[in-house]
Amino acid sequence: MNLRRDVFQAIADPTRRAILMLVATNAMTAGAIASNFDTARPTVSKHLAVLTECELLEQEQSGREIYYHLNAKKMKEIADFIEPFRQLWDERFNKLEDIMKKYKSKK
Known part of the structure; x- marks a missing residue:
């Protein structure tokens, strides 16, 4: 069985809420998003995965870069x-x- 994460658990995390605020007006790459936090990039990538899984963020490929934007x-x-x-x-x-x-x- 493939269980999805709960969207309210996803937005309960302050880092994930901050990520949503960052991409609310401009699509950003994972690296650009990570540069706004004092945590390791893999940690930010995990947050991005949760937000994407909950469909709060969408990914868009542009060349070699993946841009995240608010759904x-x-x-x-x-x-x-x-x-x-x-x-x-x-x-x-x-x-x-x-x-x-x-x-x-x-x-």
Whole structure:
């Protein structure tokens, strides 16, 4: 059985989130990405493999170089999944804020 990594585990790692931010606007090679971190290139390559496996990054061959770029469609799927939870917590925080304002005004 071939199990895929969970996309939320992938983005839970701060280095992988930083990689996603780096390639959000410009496609970059593994070497260019690795130059932004104080870790060994093989470590960055493992992060790239996880992000690629989760389809958060796509690879594009250009000559001898492989460029990594953000898969915006997959990122939108994640954002769409999270949106109802964000709305729920916004509503709860707004209610809490209202309660705190009422309590403060009574003092």
